[in-house]
Amino acid sequence: MKYIDTHVHLYDEAYDGDFDETLQRIKEAGVGCCIFPAIDMENYERQTGIARKCGSFVREAIGVHPTSVGANWRMELDFVEARLAERNADGAAENRYVAVGEIGVDGYWSKEFINEQKEVFREQLVLAHKYGLPVIVHVRDAVEEVFEVLDSLQEMDIKGVFHAFSGSYETYCRLKKYGDIKIGIGGVVTYKNAGVAKVIERVPLEDIVLETDAPWLTPVPYRGKRNESSYLQIIAEKVAQVKGCSVDTVAEATTRNAIELFNLNSLM
Numbered sequence: 001m002k003y004i005d006t007h008v009h010l011y012d013e014a015y016d017g018d019f020d021e022t023l024q025r026i027k028e029a030g031v032g033c034c035i036f037p038a039i040d041m042e043n044y045e046r047q048t049g050i051a052r053k054c055g056s057f058v059r060e061a062i063g064v065h066p067t068s069v070g071a072n073w074r075m076e077l078d079f080v081e082a083r084l085a086e087r088n089a090d091g092a093a094e095n096r097y098v099a100v101g102e103i104g105v106d107g108y109w110s111k112e113f114i115n116e117q118k119e120v121f122r123e124q125l126v127l128a129h130k131y132g133l134p135v136i137v138h139v140r141d142a143v144e145e146v147f148e149v150l151d152s153l154q155e156m157d158i159k160g161v162f163h164a165f166s167g168s169y170e171t172y173c174r175l176k177k178y179g180d181i182k183i184g185i186g187g188v189v190t191y192k193n194a195g196v197a198k199v200i201e202r203v204p205l206e207d208i209v210l211e212t213d214a215p216w217l218t219p220v221p222y223r224g225k226r227n228e229s230s231y232l233q234i235i236a237e238k239v240a241q242v243k244g245c246s247v248d249t250v251a252e253a254t255t256r257n258a259i260e261l262f263n264l265n266s267l268m
């Protein structure tokens with residue numbers, strides 16, 4: 001196994017027409033494992049159905065995405081807690097969730113439920129801690145809100161990844177103070193003028209995991225088309241170029257990081 005896609009929505013309808021061929025391509029590209037972040041109750045059946053179909057190649061997370069936080073947020077949260085209780089308390093090891101996610105705060109799409117988003121984020125961080133799981137965090141236009149929540153849990157060590165990281169080097173350094181934090185790097189790093197390429201010049205490889213966030217955020221030269229996990233190779237090449245090392249070094253380090261972060265050793 002060369003790569004792990006730490007963030008991919010392969011259960012999205014975008015793959016309905018050619019799922020088997022896509023999965024085949026992904027495996028042939030050296031990807032040995034895909035992690036499915038959850039979105040909400042509405043998407044859960046599809047996610048779990050596709051994950052089951054893929055066997056041990058796919059590992060699942062469970063959580064409420066910040067953009068899915070609305071008037072029924074308490075019900076969404078209860079759903080996450082119930083799934084964790086049934087699968088991580090007494091489920092078979094291979095069925096267990098490897099993370100709580102994706103969770104976080106998103107001030108870009110709407111600020112209507114921003115306070116509820118913060119509460120749902122906070123409660124899911126507590127849940128992850130209770131079950132000894134890392135978190136997959138989504139932040140968009142809400143860095144200060146995220147720090148407010150992290151500050152409210154200061155006695156709690158956080159373990160997780162800030163996916164599709166687009167913050168500054170200073171934000172990365174600030175995050176590191178809260179625990180074992182990695183940043184997820186995907187297709188955006190290949191975009192012209194992407195600030196994140198500059199940022200990862202200074203971030204050690206030990207703190208980077210690779211992701212596609214497919215079907216979105218497709219790397220150059222496929223930008224504008226549907227994304228897929230086989231493009232991890234392109235992302236790794238760009239990271240290698242920025243870091244001035246070989247692609248193999250990037251692949252080995254980021255895969256090792258992902259195995260350690262999501263505790264995949266015991267499952268593989």
Ligand SMILES: [Zn+2]
Nearest residue numbers: 007037102213
């Ligand atoms: Zn995502």
